[in-house]
Amino acid sequence: MDILRFITAGSVDDGKSTLIGRLLYDSKSIMIDQLEAIEKQTRNREDGEIDLALLTDGLRAEREQGITIDVAYKYFTTPKRKFIIADAPGHIQYTRNMVTGASNSDLIIILVDARNGVVEQTRRHSIIASLLNMPQVIVAVNKMDLVDYSQDVYNNIVIEYADLAKALGLEDITYIPISALNGDNIVEKSDVFSWYDGPSLLHLLENVEVEKAINLNHARFPVQYVIRPQTEELHDYRGYAGKIISGIYKKGDKVTVLPSATAATIQKIETDGGKEVEEAFAPQAVVLHLEDDVDVSRGDVIVLHKDVPQTSQELEVLLCWMDNKPLVPGNKYLLQINSTRVRSVVKDIEYRLDVNSLERKYSPDQVGLNDIVKATIKTAQPVVFDKYKALRANGGAILIDETSNVTVGACMIQ
Amino acid sequence: MSIHHLDYLDELESEAIHIFREVAGQFEKPALLFSGGKDSIVLVHLALKAFRPGKFPFPLVHIDTGHNFPEALEFRNQLAEKIGEKLIVRKVEDTIKAKKLTEQKGKFASRNQLQTYTLLDTIEEFAFDACIGGARRDEEKARAKERIFSVRDEFGQWDPKKQRPELWNTYNGKINKGENVRVFPISNWTELDVWNYIRREKIELPSIYFAHERRVLEYEGQYVAISEFIRIDETDVIINKKVRYRTVGDMTCTAAVASDASTIDDIISEIIATKTSERGETRIDDKVSEAAMEDRKKNGYF
Structure with missing residues (x-):
């Protein structure tokens, strides 16, 4: 048995919570x-049906304010697999949440409302999926x-989406x-789709290869x-x-130990x-x-000598801004990649990417919450990285605001 | 499937060890909250894997409500001694006396709320900057929304709206003085994962997790152990019942389940067959209000 981590993208209107x-x-x-x-919460509904969407509803703070906070995680297991669902709200202002949820997922389910087809939101979710390099869709x-x-x-819809993809x-x-x-085609393949000869959704999820991730x-x-x-007996350990x-x-x-490029065995x-193990x-x-x-100390990266990643103090990144305060070019931030944390400065913002159309707006005046921009980051020490x-x-x-300590940005290194 | 492929328990274990080592690498004074319950016992097991043959870079800390099961306390002491790690115990009783706190009244008067005071005092006393805990996201819906590195302000408060986004496997534990981070290495484990891991790793547990005869009173469908900490009314019917504990909290707010399970295999079979969630079946304290956990966490509960 293994684990599949997936994210569902879509809004309440697409039936994401119901799914x-x-x-x-x-x-x-x-x-x-x-x-x-x-059931207590749905007792007043006319049809008397249980509203499955309520299962994913979270905090009182959210219900009271009619908002959804960040990402919630749900779990289920079948005899074949353990599943971890990152449930990220899909409304327009929540690029940040989807980027967060997708960063830890092996697969994304993009929900399309059959009545509406491929709409702006579908486009946005798909663009984010491609920026985050989701292994499977x-x-x-x-x-x-x-x-x-x-x-x-x-x-x-399939034809329309294939063009977008x-x-x-x-x-x-x-x-x-x-x-x-x-529940049609969710757990069991449904007879109502006489023309569809593929498996049910759960069957798909149970059988996709996770090794790809x-x-x-x-x-x-x-x-x-x-x-x-x-200790005495482990003096040289x-x-x-x-x-x-x-x-x-x-x-x-x-x-090779990086960034110092020291050779070792x-x-x-x-x-x-x-x-002890051989491999x-x-x-x-x-x-x-x-x-x-x-x-060798924390923050160093040990790699095979014949396959060395890049080491640089200047990074070209696609940056998703996640803070309410706008990004100020020239400001210093901490950049953390895995266990390495260095001081850095966001130098140039080349363009802002419109997540609905992929259009680039060069030299944007301001970069705010949920914006995705192409930027150059200079770091105080060399950083070991691969292209995302x-x-x-x-x-x-990630970028961390040095004064508030908050995670303010996610960088996909180009 | 290739040979370079991890089983789900190996993957969960690896994720947890990684989180433990991030705590060791990022913080100056961490602590491992250890109650003698199964989740914190699993944490200790994972910490051994993360740091041996070295010592733990943190002490074990127990906030003792005074209402604990004696079996769990005994197990706690034995385990700490066996692995040779430091155990710090701070008692809610002392906080109640020192701060003149008012205890809950009623049949199952609980110190669950009061232990937050002792926890926050202990964090301050030792200047702990990270507290590792065994909470899991499948336990409760407020937990489902919590980060693995969960930042608390100087009052220990959790603000769900101010949570840091947690991307890839990169954890941001940067805080100001006075703040602390609660870290949950087994966030992504379910109850069944924990039991399967206990079985696979042959982890020892306190005896109360296995079926045993106990004097209990039946209250609204739940079995509560007879102890000096609860009020027995004349109308109460006290029976001898074969029970086990699915979770171990205070004697006043943890209910037992009827069970014949004497081995881990039996327990796992019962859990697979059960129709009630872990907290729903065993925690009297979560039933008080729908948002009970959310409220407690906002006030500094772990």
């Missing part, structure tokens, strides 16, 4: 007491019950007609912490603790608090030992 509620309900992940709680054409389960309607460079796309409200080709190991017991974010490491591998790999791979958390007496499109695990960085 998530349906997946949880039909996979029997909802317990009686939770159901009773939402499922386009779920929902509310098919409201268009009489029409094959023509569905086919037209092509323009965006989105590749691995699967289409499926559903009705979240009625993990890169095993480029070995990257950011050092998080140095283990030095300094010096282990570099971290998580392999991509690739495979073997005992005896020739490595892997003497020993430990897992499980001291158990380890992403995303395992391990301890590496080097044969050579080199200076090539290696997601080592190409994403």
Whole structure:
């Protein structure tokens, strides 16, 4: 059994909450007491049906203000897989939330209302999916019950979306007609789609390859912490603790420690608090030992010597701004990529990207919440990175406001 | 499936170890909140994997309400001794006396709210800048919205609207003096994941997690252990019942479930078959209001 992390993009109007509620309900992940709680809330409804959307409703603060805060996480398990859903609100002002939810997901479900087809919101979600380099996309054409389960309607949407996907460079796309409200094609394949010969949504989710999301080709190991017991019997023990974010490491591998570019050899790999292994791979958390007496500390990255990432003090990034205060070019921010944190300054803003049309507005006057811009960032120390499109695990960085300590930006390094 | 592929428990474990090491790397004075309950026992197990053969870069801290199950306390002491790590205990009783706090009244008077005071005092006493806890997002809907690194202000308050976005696996633990971060390494685990992990890793648990005979009173469909901390009324019917605990909190606000499960396998079978959520079945304190957890967290509860 493995884990699939996915995000659902769409608004309440697209039936996103109903879809998530349906997946949880039909996979029997909802317990009686939770159901009773939402029944209480729906008792006043005329049709008497349970409103599955309420299952994803969160805090009282949200209900009172009619808003949805940030990303909520939901869990369900089938005999095949554990699923982690990032439930991000899809309204226009929430680019920030979708970027956040997508950054930790292997797959995105883009919901399209069958009555409306590909609309501005679909375009926006797809553009964000492409900027974040989502490994897999499922386009779920929902509310098919409201268009009489029409094959023509569905086919037209598929054709329309395929054009958009092509323009965006989105590749691995699967289409499926559903009705979240009625549960058609969610868990079981439904007879109402006599013309559809693909599997149900859950079957799709259970069978997509998650390995695609993990890169095993480029070995990257950011050092998080140095283990030095300094006891008598472990006097010389010096282990570099971290998580392999991509690739495979073997005992005896020739490595390079970055950013200093020091050469070394892997003497020993430990897992499980001291158990030695011959090799380890992403995303395992391990301890590496080097044969050579080199200076390694938190923030350094150990890579295979024959496949070295870039090291630079100047980064070209696509930056999603996430703070209410506008981005001020020339301001200093902390830039954090994995376990490395350095001071940085946002130098030039080349253009702002319209997430509805992909149009570029050059030299924008102001950069505010939810804007995505192309920018150049200069850092105080060299940063070890890969291009985001090539290696997601080592190409994403956050910006931290030095005065408020808040995470204010997400950078996809170009 | 390739050989370079992790099982879901391995992936959850790796994620948690990574979070532990980020705490060690980012903070000066972290602490591991340890109650002797199954989730915090799993945390200790994960910390051993993250830091051995080195010492933990933090002490274990228990906020003792005085209403704990004796079996859990005994287990707590034994485990701390066995692994040779420092255990700090601070008692709610002392805070009540020192600060002249008013205790809840009623049949199941709970110190659940009051323990927040002791927790915040302890954080201040030791200047802890990060407190690692065993909360999971599947427990409760306010928890579902909490970050893995959850920043609290100097009053310990959680403001859901001011949460930092958490991207990729990059955790921002930067804070000002006086603030602290609550860190939840097993955020993405479900109750069943925890039990399956306990089974796989052969982790020992306090005896109360397994079925045993206990004197309980039945109250609104829940079984509450007879103890000196609850008020017994004349109309109460006290029975001997074979029960186990699905969660372990205070004796006053944790209910037992009827069970014959004497092994981890039995427990897992019962959990798979159950129709009630962990908190719904066992926590008397969450039933008070729909937003009980949300309110407690805003006030500094972990």
